[in-house]
């Protein structure tokens with residue numbers, strides 16, 4: 001029988017494990033601390049456990065779920081991209097970014113993605129499986145271990161749609177924010193969805209305190225249908241209603257991501273439509289000029305971006321433009337995987 005993995009276990013699960021091997025429950029808090037706070041890579045590193053206890057533990061459980069396959073840093077050293085191998089030899093990507101004092105990791109939640117957004121490399125590879133909470137958390141633990149850094153912020157924005165793997169994603173966020181472990185504050189963790197309405201409503205109903213971002217990308221159903229086929233199932237009006245429902249319940253400002261693609265969704269007409277759609281909603285609009293994975297789409301000019309954000313200046317909308325970070329290492333979601341699995345001839 002396959003041994004359970006300690007990475008991804010909650011404190012309660014660790015207590016059960018200790019009980020099952022005839023050890024006192026208080027050991028669980030120590031183990032939790034070793035795994036999530038001290039980031040040990042092997043059970044033998046737990047120096048306050050006797051050799052006998054370590055032996056007993058290693059007979060009943062294992063540690064670590066992802067292995068580094070590839071690591072690439074951008075020329076400015078502010079962004080590092082990781083490709084990790086899972087136990088079944090599938091791969092996922094994660095990114096580490098430094099911006100002033102903020103050290104952010106972007107984590108994946110699925111291997112591939114079933115939603116096939118037109119602008120996304122992950123969408124082109126199809127869906128293989130959901131990640132477990134342990135595999136999500138271990139991306140972060142591994143990055144902290146490899147780079148010897150303390151991550152301050154987390155964005156769940158890598159490969160996959162987090163709300164199609166809701167339970168494991170929330171479990172992972174609960175582990176990441178647990179105050180005796182990694183201890184990253186809930187408001188420093190952002191979950192970004194492509195607009196899975198039942199997920200947004202559940203997130204609101206459960207009173208989750210993690211930040212919510214919705215990848216919007218168009219203010220027009222026709223354009224959004226083309227960019228994000230999930231829009232056919234959850235069209236814009238219903239999505240905005242769900243966003244309003246979340247905003248009313250949580251009282252938190254939610255973020256809309258807008259990947260801006262030249263000639264597709266970057267006109268003044270698009271921005272006026274978007275302004276009408278977001279009217280009355282206390283939110284943040286994050287414009288992301290497109291980080292191309294092919295030659296077809298090119299990045300919008302600074303003037304286009306300035307024109308686009310003008311209608312929001314007098315609204316209750318905080319606008320930010322996320323300049324492409326790490327484009328020389330293909331830092332956008334799915335691009336390293338793409339490169340690794342489809343070497344250029």
Ligand code: SF4
Nearest residue numbers: 113116117120123160
């Ligand atoms: S953008 Fe997100 S939801 Fe869309 S295909 Fe890529 S990973 Fe999936």
